[in-house]
Amino acid sequence: MSYKPFDLTGKTALVTGGNSGIGLGLAMAVAQAGANVAIWGTNAKKNEAARARLVETGRKVLALQCDVGDEKAVDAAMLETLAAMGRIDGCFANAGVSGRGTASFMEMTSDEWHRVLRVNLDGAFYTLRAASRHMAARGGGGVLVGTASLAAIEGAARSEHYAATKGGMISMMRGLAVELARHKIRAHSILPGWIETDMTASAVANEKFRNNVLPRIPARRWGTGGDFGGIGVYLMSDASSYHTGDTFVIDGGYSLF
16 A cells, blocks of 8 residues: 555545635645635635635535634534534634734734734634534544744734734644643644735735845745645644644745845
């Protein structure tokens, strides 16, 4: 029998924020590797467009509207996902919002602080809690993956709320790696660098920003959602069965230069 560690046939992935950008890149890759896929997103039109692309892989696909910052909505979406898909082997807590830059941290409002934490950290908590409960009850293990950011490890001036959520994501995933290992559940964080997505579109389109940042990326290009497919497949596969608690920096070398 040939060695096929990256064959995801029979497995199911859940990707929040899976209708574009990094989330869609993850979803497309695991589907192409054989997994069935459920995506959650808040935008119905983007959900349907992503679903149509994913269906072309020949896998079973579910697309649901879900605001991950709403605890009850997450629990309801998880029940609907499990009813439709039967199981979840990999949960990618990828949904997030960016910070709305203020003149300084001292001028940041409580509303702005909580707007970002509600989705990026509370939403990840609700999602990962629901997924881990299912995985532990079903047995057989699985993997939990949180999308963090370089903002977690660099000084993100005027975006401290966003950075706090991403640093919190890393710490949460490390804790889950230790606590849930007894259930054969692994946990990891992914730290993207400058990726061309809907969230970063305005920054990438800004000439001053582009001229300052792009030369600092050794790969000499912006990342794309597709650049995360490989790590998604690896983390869902049997090839990573003894690998947990890691932090994967995928940034074209930006943080090194």
